[in-house]
Amino acid sequence: MFTPYRELDALLDEFVHAVHGILGDTFVGAYLQGSFASGAGDLHSDCDFIVATTVLPARATEAELRRLHDEIPTRPGFWTKHLEGSYADTTSLRAVAGLGTPWLFCDHGHRELIWDAHCNSPHTRWILRNHGITLAGPPVTDLVDAVPPQALRESMREMLPGLMEDLRTWARFDVAWSQRYAVTTYCRALFTLHTGEVASKRDALEWARETLDPRWRPLLTQVIQDRELGWDPADPPRPGSLEAMYAFGAYAESFAS
CATH class of the missing domain: 3.30.460 (Beta Polymerase; domain 2)
Known part of the structure; x- marks a missing residue:
């Protein structure tokens, strides 16, 4: 198997x-x-x-x-x-x-x-x-x-500043899945910056919820819980979740420097 x-x-x-x-x-x-x-x-x-x-x-x-x-x-x-x-x-x-x-x-x-x-x-x-x-x-x-940790960290520093703009080129933010994907991707980038390793989506979200500023816990908990909803083009983001996503993105991008 x-x-x-x-x-x-x-x-x-x-x-x-x-x-x-x-x-x-x-x-x-x-x-x-x-x-x-x-x-x-x-x-x-x-x-x-x-x-x-x-x-x-x-x-x-x-x-x-x-x-x-x-x-x-x-x-x-x-x-x-x-x-x-x-x-x-x-x-x-x-x-x-x-x-x-x-x-x-x-x-x-x-x-x-x-x-x-x-x-x-x-x-x-x-x-x-x-x-x-x-x-x-x-x-x-x-x-x-083996991939050197520094190579992983540098790739995340290069990716973070333009991540949201890149997502805008293909993701529809009137769909809840895109909001969850964006938050998860930022969490994976921050995990790699911190550890020099790579985590799964769920592990990165759990790490972020326990490690980052507590003000992000409601957002991260929402993303973890809503993963089971999967892709549904008719499912809009929860009220306020897009604003929280953009704020979290700006917070995450600040670590690139």
């Missing part, structure tokens, strides 16, 4: 078999990272993967992977719409020098692969190195070097 969900485990088995067949001798291994690797995956999580390859997919191999990811979300079931991850060559995956290299990326539930560095970040590498679940291949620690 890789996850608490039999349907997801069956999908992962089929997925790894199909990917291995497409990649052939360039296939190195397949791994879970993200929420399921850190022990916090649930029905509101996506299923994050990394497939390690000797070389980045190209030409016929890339085309076959694109066809596979175009087909998977058309299958019946819940988890077929919730895969997210990248195909990473072992050279750029190994050390922090490879950070930012674009990998062939499947966004959450999307059918079209893109070249993007979304998964090639310090926090993703830290989770993969420290908690990654091996679906196939060698132990992930054979492929990924």
Whole structure:
């Protein structure tokens, strides 16, 4: 069992078999990272993967992977719409020098692969190195070097000042889910700044509620309790919660300096 969900485990088995067949001798291994690797995956999580390859997919191999990811979300079931991850060559995956290299990326539930560095970040590498679940291949620690705490902290200092503006480019703040996501993301950034490590969404919220200024406890408690509501485009934010989110964002961003 890789996850608490039999349907997801069956999908992962089929997925790894199909990917291995497409990649052939360039296939190195397949791994879970993200929420399921850190022990916090649930029905509101996506299923994050990394497939390690000797070389980045190209030409016929890339085309076959694109066809596979175009087909998977058309299958019946819940988890077929919730895969997210990248195909990473072992050279750029190994050390922090490879950070930012674009990998062939499947966004959450999307059918079209893109070249993007979304998964090639310090926090993703830290989770993969420290908690990654091996679906196939060698132990992930054979492929990924340790991420220095300073690299994690610096990435958060760079991210924090523009975080809210970045969220505005894709998140609808008339939806309650976006308010919760923003607060959670700020908490994860502050946790990393403080510890040089990475926490799951729930653990970061709990840490923030116990560690930060007590005036934020009502907001953080609301976000923790409302996570079970999941994504609902018709669910507006609670009264006053957006104002609290913006104030918390400004507070969190002040730590970047």
